[in-house]
Amino acid sequence: MKEWNEELEERREKASEKAYLDRRHEQLQRLLRNAANQITNLSAEFKREQEDVNKLERKSWMNLITSIMGNKEERLEKEKQEALAAALKLQEACTASEKLERELDEVTAKLAAVQDASDLYNRTLLQKEQYMRSSAPEASxxxxxxxxxxxxxxxxxxxxxxxxxxxxxxxxxxxxxxxxxxxxxxxxxxxxxxxxxxxxxxxxxxxxxxxxxxxxxxxxxxxxxxxxxxxxxxxxxxxxxxxxxxxxxxxxxxxxxxxxxxxxxxxxxxxxxxxxxxxxxxxxxxxxxxxxxxxxxxxxxxxxxxxxxxxx
CATH class of the missing domain: 1.20.1330.10 (f41 fragment of flagellin, N-terminal domain)
Structure with a gap:
């Protein structure tokens, strides 16, 4: 009975670990889906901001007029700052996504090691239950x-x-x-x-x-x-x-x-x-x-x- 109890305790701990890893795996997958959507939106935002910069740097009659009026450099600087801010947000989102992917790989590997933990725990619990029912009337x-x-x-x-x-x-x-x-x-x-x-x-x-x-x-x-x-x-x-x-x-x-x-x-x-x-x-x-x-x-x-x- 002592050996049974020790085995059950060990397998219960592994089953609890598997339950936690399952929850974390699902959470990471959800976070990665959200991160992918965020990266898509930020990429589009950066592209728009960069295009605004490119428009001001191109040679055109409108840019010539803006330059003569004296506010081209001010507008260009403003657009560059907005493009830089968008680029930094995109870089930050990509970095965060990479960290999530690495953690997901780690959790997936850990899950593989305890994949059968719940089944083993339930199997051992059932074996002990069968013994109790046949040998311990009060417990049964x-x-x-x-x-x-x-x-x-x-x-x-x-x-x-x-x-x-x-x-x-x-x-x-x-x-x-x-x-x-x-x-x-x-x-x-x-x-x-x-x-x-x-x-x-x-x-x-x-x-x-x-x-x-x-x-x-x-x-x-x-x-x-x-x-x-x-x-x-x-x-x-x-x-x-x-x-x-x-x-x-x-x-x-x-x-x-x-x-x-x-x-x-x-x-x-x-x-x-x-x-x-x-x-x-x-x-x-x-x-x-x-x-x-x-x-x-x-x-x-x-x-x-x-x-x-x-x-x-």
Missing amino acids: SELSKLDEQLFREQAEAKELREAASACRKLVEALSSASEKLDSAKDWGTHDMFGGGLISTSIKHSRIDDAQDYIHEAQYHLRQLQTELKDLKRTADLYVGVGAMDKFADFFFDSFITDWIVQGQIKSSISEVESQLSEATGLLVGLDNEVRASEGRQQSIRQRRSAFIELYS
């Missing part, structure tokens, strides 16, 4: 308790993620419906003051689009309610838009009828925005619960690994 019972806790957390997280997914789709559908209704309201206002057949047609097209999104939202709401039921939760949500006499003002182009349709649009916007606010709040809560569950799972895994590793 404790591991089973931790496994049960982890299973429950994983099952709940799965249901939370499914509920969050349905809620996210509901939010997207309601948001799209709200946008279409806002557009319909704007075109309706234009229509009320003599917009004509085109604005009337566009308004009703936007209403049709909004109703399509409402139907989509109703579908996702049913899915969400099913998922929440699995979680033994409820949500006070209802998605619907009242019937609209959409075609009335096509044939009865009266100010009163337009006011009725416009009022129905505004009422629908209010209803949709209210439900959108509720659904958005629910989504934030579900996402927070998913993250909390993932944190608890990580904690259980760490306790489990520590229990096996320290058992003697």
Whole structure:
């Protein structure tokens, strides 16, 4: 058992080193991509500044006039200073990029030396766990308790993620419906003051689009309610838009009828925005619960690994 524990400690240290090197490798790659973009931008800047210098140094009628006016040398000096500043910034960026590349090479080499560290640690941990389960009943019972806790957390997280997914789709559908209704309201206002057949047609097209999104939202709401039921939760949500006499003002182009349709649009916007606010709040809560569950799972895994590793 002592040899096992010593081996686990050594392999855990190497696995921790690999985890750090993996993070640093990813960070260096990101920094190098940013550095490459910076060098591209600075190279273009230096080229522009150098071209400004070249223009002033060329023989031309404009330069002759500038020279006669007496400010050519002043402008040339200013452009040279700007070109020099751009060149220095470019040189500094190139130097920094080279340092990042050297460090990336070093980290890559170190990673190669500990590439299998995590697998070796997990393999040794599993071997010790199997021994504990077969030879230490109390330890086996404790591991089973931790496994049960982890299973429950994983099952709940799965249901939370499914509920969050349905809620996210509901939010997207309601948001799209709200946008279409806002557009319909704007075109309706234009229509009320003599917009004509085109604005009337566009308004009703936007209403049709909004109703399509409402139907989509109703579908996702049913899915969400099913998922929440699995979680033994409820949500006070209802998605619907009242019937609209959409075609009335096509044939009865009266100010009163337009006011009725416009009022129905505004009422629908209010209803949709209210439900959108509720659904958005629910989504934030579900996402927070998913993250909390993932944190608890990580904690259980760490306790489990520590229990096996320290058992003697």
